[in-house]
Amino acid sequence: MSEKFSVYVPNLVNKDENFVQGHRACQGCGLALAVRLILKAAGRNTIVVSPTGCLEIISTPYPQSAWNLPWVHVAFENAAAVATGIEGAFKALQAKGKKDDKPVNIIAIGGDGGTADIGLQALSGAMERGHDFLYICVDNEAYMNTGIQRSSSTPFGASTTTSPSGQASIGQVTAKKNMTAIAAAHNIPYTATACPSYPFDLMEKVKRALSYRGPKYIHCLVACPTGWSNAADLMVRIGSLAVETGAFPLYEVIEGKYKLNFDFPKLRPITDYLKIQGRYKHLKPKDIELIQEKVNNDWKQLKHKVSCDMLASPSRERSGE
Amino acid sequence: MSKRVGLEISLAIAEAVKLADTDMIAAYPITPQTHIVERLAEMVAEGELKAAYINAESEHSAISLCVGSSIAGARTFTATSAQGLALMHEIMYITAALRLPIVMVVVNRAMSGPLSIWGDHSDVMGERDTGWIQLFAQNGQEAFDMTLQAFRIAEDHRVLLPVIVNIDGFTLSHVIEPIEILDQTELNKFMRTFKPKYPLDPRRPLTFGAFAIPEYYMEAKKQVEQAIFSSKAVIEEVWQEFDKLYGRHYTPIESYKTEDAKILLLTLGGIGETAQTAVDEMREQGIKVGLLKLVMYRPFPIQELRDACKAAQTLVICERAMSIGGQGGPIGFEVRSAFYNHRTDLQIHDIILGLGGRDVKVDDFKVLVKHASEKKPKEYELIGVRE
Numbered sequence: 200m201s202e203k204f205s206v207y208v209p210n211l212v213n214k215d216e217n218f219v220q221g222h223r224a225c226q227g228c229g230l231a232l233a234v235r236l237i238l239k240a241a242g243r244n245t246i247v248v249s250p251t252g253c254l255e256i257i258s259t260p261y262p263q264s265a266w267n268l269p270w271v272h273v274a275f276e277n278a279a280a281v282a283t284g285i286e287g288a289f290k291a292l293q294a295k296g297k298k299d300d301k302p303v304n305i306i307a308i309g310g311d312g313g314t315a316d317i318g319l320q321a322l323s324g325a326m327e328r329g330h331d332f333l334y335i336c337v338d339n340e341a342y343m344n345t346g347i348q349r350s351s352s353t354p355f356g357a358s359t360t361t362s363p364s365g366q367a368s369i370g371q372v373t374a375k376k377n378m379t380a381i382a383a384a385h386n387i388p389y390t391a392t393a394c395p396s397y398p399f400d401l402m403e404k405v406k407r408a409l410s411y412r413g414p415k416y417i418h419c420l421v422a423c424p425t426g427w428s429n430a431a432d433l434m435v436r437i438g439s440l441a442v443e444t445g446a447f448p449l450y451e452v453i454e455g456k457y458k459l460n461f462d463f464p465k466l467r468p469i470t471d472y473l474k475i476q477g478r479y480k481h482l483k484p485k486d487i488e489l490i491q492e493k494v495n496n497d498w499k500q501l502k503h504k505v506s507c508d509m510l511a512s513p514s515r516e517r518s519g520e
Numbered sequence: 521m522s523k524r525v526g527l528e529i530s531l532a533i534a535e536a537v538k539l540a541d542t543d544m545i546a547a548y549p550i551t552p553q554t555h556i557v558e559r560l561a562e563m564v565a566e567g568e569l570k571a572a573y574i575n576a577e578s579e580h581s582a583i584s585l586c587v588g589s590s591i592a593g594a595r596t597f598t599a600t601s602a603q604g605l606a607l608m609h610e611i612m613y614i615t616a617a618l619r620l621p622i623v624m625v626v627v628n629r630a631m632s633g634p635l636s637i638w639g640d641h642s643d644v645m646g647e648r649d650t651g652w653i654q655l656f657a658q659n660g661q662e663a664f665d666m667t668l669q670a671f672r673i674a675e676d677h678r679v680l681l682p683v684i685v686n687i688d689g690f691t692l693s694h695v696i697e698p699i700e701i702l703d704q705t706e707l708n709k710f711m712r713t714f715k716p717k718y719p720l721d722p723r724r725p726l727t728f729g730a731f732a733i734p735e736y737y738m739e740a741k742k743q744v745e746q747a748i749f750s751s752k753a754v755i756e757e758v759w760q761e762f763d764k765l766y767g768r769h770y771t772p773i774e775s776y777k778t779e780d781a782k783i784l785l786l787t788l789g790g791i792g793e794t795a796q797t798a799v800d801e802m803r804e805q806g807i808k809v810g811l812l813k814l815v816m817y818r819p820f821p822i823q824e825l826r827d828a829c830k831a832a833q834t835l836v837i838c839e840r841a842m843s844i845g846g847q848g849g850p851i852g853f854e855v856r857s858a859f860y861n862h863r864t865d866l867q868i869h870d871i872i873l874g875l876g877g878r879d880v881k882v883d884d885f886k887v888l889v890k891h892a893s894e895k896k897p898k899e900y901e902l903i904g905v906r907e
Contacts, residue, residue: 244722248588255729261736264727269720271591272729273614277584280576284546284588285720291543291572292594303722321584324577 212402213239215267222265224257227431229421229438230337231257233395234308237335237419238268240405245304246271246285250278250313253344254337276317279325279334282307286330304333304409311338311352315378326385326414333408333415336378339423347426351376354446356490357478359426364481374493382416383452389415390452396422396438400449400460407451420447428477440472445498450505457504469494522703522766529660529692530555532699533599533625533685536667538569539707543594546574546585550604551637552689553627557599579604583611583622590620591728593716595671598622601689602629602643609646615682616651616744618728621674621714622682624652625667628789628840629689630876638877639689640840641788645850651744653683653751654818658792660697663687665768668707672758675714679751681744686817688790690877702766710765748819755816772821773828774813777803781810783834783889788814788851791838791880798885809889814851822858829859834867836892838885840874848872848900867892870900878904 217238224231230253238245246269249255255272258265273281286305292298309318314336322334341359342348349362354375364370383390388411393401401419408415422437424430429437441447445466451458469491473479482490527535533556537545545564547557563569572589576582579600589596600608605626615622626644630636644654653673657663663685670683687693718726732740752772759770774792777799778784787795792813799811812828812835814821829835839849847853852870859866869892874880884904 246720246722256731259727259730261730261732261740264730266727267725269722269725270727271588271720272731273584273587273618274610277581277587277611280581280584281588281591283574284544284585284590285592286588287546287572287574287585288544288589288592288594288596291570292592295543295570297543298593320577321581324581327577328574 211399213242215239215243217243217245217267218258219265219267221263222258223260224253225425225431227424227434228257229395229423229434230254230339232434233337233401233419233421236395236398236401237306237308237405240402241304241306241409243268244301245306248272248278248282248285248305248307250309250318251275252310252313253339254308254310256344275313277321278307278309278313278318279322282332282334283325283328283330286332305331306333306335308335308337310344311336311340312342312350314338315352315376316350323385326382326387326416329413331412331414333405333417335417335419337419337421338378339421339426340375341426343423343426352378355493356482356486358481359478369486370478370481379416379418379452382418385414386455387414387416388412388454391417392447392449393417393419394421394438394442394447394449395419396435397442397449397461404451426478428480429475433475437472437475440467440475443467444469444472445494446472448498448501450501457501459501459505466494466498522700522706524698524700526696527660527699527701528555528694528696529663529687529699530627530694531559532660532664532701533667533687534559534563535701536664537597538563539702539704540595540668540671540711542569542571542597544572544574544586544589544596545598546576546582546589547598547600548576548579548582548604550579550601552629552639552693553599553601553604553625555693556625556627579607580611583608583615586622587611587615587618587620590622591618591716592720593714595675595714596622597624599625599627601627602631605643606631606646612647612650612652614729617740619680619747620682621671621680623667623670623674623685624682625663625685625687627689627693628686636876637689639691640875640877641686642841642875644684644686645841647684648818648850651681651748652818653681653748653755654686654816655683656686656788656815656817657692658790658813660692660695660699661768663692664699664701665762665770668702668710669758669762669770671714672710672712673751673755675712676754676758677717679747679754680717681747681751686789692790706766710762752816752819752821770815771824772816773824774815775828776811776813778810778812778828779831781808781832783807783809783836783892784812784829784832785809785885785889786812786814786835786837786851786855788817788839791840791874794880794882795838795885798882801882802886802889807889820854825855825858826862829866832866834869834892836869836871836888838871838873838888842872842875842902852900867897869897872900872902873904
């Protein structure tokens, strides 16, 4: 079965590479893998907007570019505004007969800082106005580009350079901001979480998102060996563990309805996820218990939200490990 | 047929934006800019103007929406004031560096604090170094004309830079004046179609906004510098064409009764007309005084300024902005620099007045001229302020 699967799988995936080799991502960068997959799903008829951040600096040191698609970077906090400016302009030009009617995918891809912190206002404005675009947050849970400073998306207990663990601190003392819930609260047609450790799930979600009109949001967890202090070859494995332990559940909110994509009869203990990352190495057993409790609660709440849809058969996709 | 109508200047600017067949407007409300964008929103709602009108959730997003729109190839307009412009500040540099022909009317208002909705030029002076072309209108007709000219200038492939048209908050923006609104057919002789030099098209993928390492940054900045200096010839060409078609003459510096003047006043914006009245009255008393109105602030018309001051002994700069902790106002710095190494005998008085909407009256200019003819200049002076 698995042999046939590996022969068959490559035929399912778009061969086009639109985020190409030669970029300067660290070894084992989850972001680079995610972007490559996102663009395979979106196809050539796509324009990408990125805020300042890892993605921008790894892909466009002038005069080089890793983008085989039109790509726009303006500043840190405005990717959603720039993307929707393009969308608004295209619509106006089409209405005036100044541009062909061919629809173009407009996708903004930003990090957690550019999305959950400094870019949240612009993103909220863009979603509220109802523009037809997809926003994807590639979340590596801190400001990695500037040197691993905490963001509002950094999880409780993680040590970063501005939320260092120490004698008097556990590290990050606040809980991870729930960006997916914030996006869904804008009553947009499609919201989802994703992770490149589940490549087909990620690509399907990008395609599904693009099939809706209006604002769409995908929150994609991307492991960062540099910032999370893990072996580079564990990047895909860590993403799977984030899902299997319930630290980062994969689900969709389609037209207001929650749908869990990967259910587990029993979650793996959170310590399986935490122990292979240096950013958590200072945690004591009682800290881990606290985190486990939080994960259990969040999982319970999520299951409650999806309970209506739980009859739907769970997806059986192989993770990419 | 073009017609002369009594119209609030803000509404005349909206007429210009409509006549230019603007494709996209993104804005955020701030006093005293509001009448312009309200009128544009109404025009779009009534179907008089076929454009996207996008209500941004901040000025930062308003200019960012404009950047996206301009890259996408749409003729793009926005307007703001004071705090709004300051919030856009970060993106102002990037707009010029990306060479995007966005047109913005800045309805000049004092920077807070204390909070003031009234006029001065402290907002736009903060954008001095960004790479935007800047023009100052002194009345409604100029505001209307310059808004149209701004699109021609900005979108010219020899320029490709954003343009600010400055009008004074309230004393221009909210004033009703007789303004000749050009007829669409008449105007079509002047306007061109906007063709982006580098279209945003998946069939021809391009990277916009790559970052520059130290080996490239200075060259990129030099390109913007060269573009703005060479835009001057294009601006003058556009003005000549405008003059030929509609009979209204524009120059980088407008000179008024300067031929035999020993003392010259220098103004920006609406106080130019007040100063003009003062010059007329002083001339009647036999005082040899003239007036220079700085119309083009960026690129700064250095040579024109030197030429305009050739016969004068004293220059009195009247500016509505101040560089706190520096040597006066930003215009003062620039004008003095223009003469340094060129002539040492010109007495330059840098006068700061009319901040935060404080009235500038005809008599104020008379006092300034009298004062300047009797005393040596100080570094700078604030006038009309209680001790």
